[in-house]
């Protein structure tokens with residue numbers, strides 16, 4: 138028997154493909170047997186003008202009719218203003234409907250989406266209700282009261298990520314797109330939003346699908362070699378050529394994935410935040426600069442040297458970049474104060490671990506422009522190659538000539554290695570130029586610019602890319618070189634292609650993957 142028989146049969150037995158194909162032909166969602174779910178999709182326990190309750194599943198229309206006390210079908214995809222009442226279908230609520238009196242809960246805007254043309258692929262009802270706690274609780278209770286399993290009305294509160302999970306199960310999105318939606322909701326800055334949007338729009342999905350297609354094509358070629366070898370056929374005498382062709386493809390793909398991973402690595406800085414550390418002698422204006430960049434009073438500013446005795450981290454947004462700015466205790470000469478010594482040591486450590494440093498100097502006293510401590514720190518081995526910007530602060534206190542003198546002096550002692558920016562935290566002069574320089578450095582650090590979106594993928598995706606996809610491709614390349622065992626080599630390619638299937642959610646037995654992905658979503662998503 139051809140050793141590839143089972144391999145080939147496994148290749149064509151992807152249940153999700155089959156399910157997707159089926160889904161495109163029928164309108165009934167694949168999740169139609171599941172309970173109808175509902176949840177508050179906007180933040181809980183907060184008073185707001187509007188709160189949105191989302192309901193998804195086959196009983197959405199029933200819930201609509203019970204809440205609005207009408208047997209007419211809801212208009213599809215049309216906003217409608219309706220009174221929402223406590224449902225009468227349930228015995229306990231009969232009391233509320235004595236003498237035909239309906240109990241009004243709210244007057245709300247409703248939207249109805251009919252399967253399969255909805256986010257989940259199921260019937261969806263959205264209730265845009267007034268955002269008071271009592272209103273929301275009352276309506277959620279009203280929906281809950283409609284659950285009656287004996288009458289086939291299985292209705293339950295949604296678990297975290299339930300709506301997205303249904304969207305996935307009904308083939309509306311793949312996992313990378315849904316992770317993109319989660320990132321979009323979590324995004325705090327413009328660059329995070331842009332990268333999340335490109336995942337959500339399916340940019341990564343297309344890339345991953347193409348990679349998988351390429352591996353499957355290579356596997357098909359190798360399978361053909363085995364088939365012909367089994368038949369003892371002379372028809373393919375150029376098997377070596379095919380093999381080398383596959384090998385070249387795999388090498389190309391491996392290199393492409395390595396470059397992709399590098400870009401992902403650079404882009405993760407956007408999620409975690411760029412670490413920006415401020416250094417300089419006491420009283421040069423480090424805390425004032427933090428406040429100028431953040432436009433608030435994050436740091437304590439005082440004219441007593443040594444006010445900042447420990448490092449202070451603050452998350453700020455500079456031109457759309459998430460930045461963890463660290464105001465340090467400064468670097469100064471000898472001190473006998475234990476806390477000060479610890480603070481300076483921490484400042485050194487922080488600067489070594491940072492992505493970028495700002496060295497702030499004060500031009501008012503040229504004798505203190507660059508202390509020996511600062512020079513020693515800049516030339517330290519563990520600081521080698523660190524991007525640094527020299528900021529000459531307090532420009533409002535010196536004449537233009539004195540400022541130029543200070544800049545010349547700095548260039549003479551430091552060379553042209555570091556950009557020098559003159560600012561005044563008091564008048565804000567030069568702060569915009571500093572932000573421009575910082576933005577260029579951030580672009581460089583994260584390999585992102587307005588024309589090239591950074592790539593952010595989840596930790597789950599990077600781990601599978603590394604441990605399954607790249608591993609499988611590397612193993613293919615080495616097992617092939619080792620003993621030309623095509624069966625073994627092809628199994629390695631299968632391992633890589635299954636890895637991609639796990640990423641997008643096309644793999645067999647993905648329940649545990651789904652649990653791990655959707656548990657990170659919030660309720661109502």
Ligand SMILES: Nc1nc2c(ncn2[C@@H]2O[C@H](COP(=O)(O)OP(=O)(O)OP(=O)(O)O)[C@@H](O)[C@H]2O)c(=O)[nH]1
Pocket residue numbers: 417418419420421422423424425426437438439440441442443444445446465466467530531532533534560561562563564
């Ligand atoms: N005129 C003027 N004064 C400034 C400027 N920047 C800071 N200062 C003043 O300089 C003093 C020290 O400022 P800080 O921001 O506390 O300096 P620091 O470097 O954080 O000080 P340490 O916490 O001691 O390390 C304060 O009185 C500030 O108001 C500036 O651009 N112009």
